[in-house]
Amino acid sequence: MTDDILTGPKVAIIYYSATGTVHELAAEYAAGATAAGAEVRLLRVAELAPAAAIDSNPAWRAHADATADQPLATPEDALWADAIVFGTPTRFGNVSAQLKQFIDTLGGLWNQGLLADKVYSGFTSTATGGGRESTLLALYQTVHHFGGIQVTPGYTDPIQFVTGTPYGPSHSTVQGTVPLSDETLESTRYSGARVTRVTRHLLGGRGLEHRAG
Ligand SMILES: Cc1cc2nc3c(=O)[nH]c(=O)nc-3n(C[C@H](O)[C@H](O)[C@H](O)COP(=O)(O)O)c2cc1C
Numbered sequence: 787m788t789d790d791i792l793t794g795p796k797v798a799i800i801y802y803s804a805t806g807t808v809h810e811l812a813a814e815y816a817a818g819a820t821a822a823g824a825e826v827r828l829l830r831v832a833e834l835a836p837a838a839a840i841d842s843n844p845a846w847r848a849h850a851d852a853t854a855d856q857p858l859a860t861p862e863d864a865l866w867a868d869a870i871v872f873g874t875p876t877r878f879g880n881v882s883a884q885l886k887q888f889i890d891t892l893g894g895l896w897n898q899g900l901l902a903d904k905v906y907s908g909f910t911s912t913a914t915g916g917g918r919e920s921t922l923l924a925l926y927q928t929v930h931h932f933g934g935i936q937v938t939p940g941y942t943d944p945i946q947f948v949t950g951t952p953y954g955p956s957h958s959t960v961q962g963t964v965p966l967s968d969e970t971l972e973s974t975r976y977s978g979a980r981v982t983r984v985t986r987h988l989l990g991g992r993g994l995e996h997r998a999g
Pocket residue numbers: 802803804805806807808809875876877878879880910911912913914915916917959
């Protein structure tokens with residue numbers, strides 16, 4: 787009797803989070819992708835802010851300490867992945883410097899054409915909602931340079947009509963006072979599942995490996 791295990795496309799979820807919101811979204815995104823059959827790497831990028839800045843915000847310090855042991859993304863992870871999903875807090879309507887710094891380390895892979903034809907998507911968090919879509923659009927500019935294939939949630943599921951986040955999952959913390967809603971969590975899991983399914987389809991089954999148990 788064979789005990790085959792199906793492993794799906796490889797999805798790298800690469801994010802920066804200062805106070806934990808994007809970290810929560812990343813975990814939920816990973817859960818949705820995993821449930822849809824993806825092999826997931828959940829990776830943070832390196833902190834760039836000086837210790838004094840982190841210490842000035844207790845929530846930032848607490849999150850930095852709690853996640854210090856979690857693995858850091860490397861360019862090899864981008865090479866490994868069939869789909870790359872970036873998560874970032876909004877910074878003046880733009881991508882955080884920390885995530886952007888990681889993306890800029892991918893220049894060598896880009897130069898060799900090794901980031902083309904992969905699936906890309908993104909998610910974000912804001913304090914007020916201001917800039918959530920411009921942040922994702924700014925992120926997606928890079929995808930065009932990579933020659934990537936953008937897979938966003940759009941309005942492809944009823945939950946998207948509730949959250950109104952066609953560019954990618956996002957949350958507004960209202961200055962850190964509002965936790966992620968059930969609807970946002972569902973939309974985030976859905977987005978992870980959609981990226982997984984579309985990537986598998988684009989791979990034409992190449993992302994499925996049968997392994998004898
Ligand atoms: C320098 C800076 C710029 C920010 N710009 C915005 C902004 O344009 N719009 C907004 O709603 N929140 C803005 N914020 C708030 C962050 O986006 C918010 O704290 C973040 O989404 C929380 O995510 P995290 O818990 O993963 O760090 C800014 C925060 C900082 C430190």
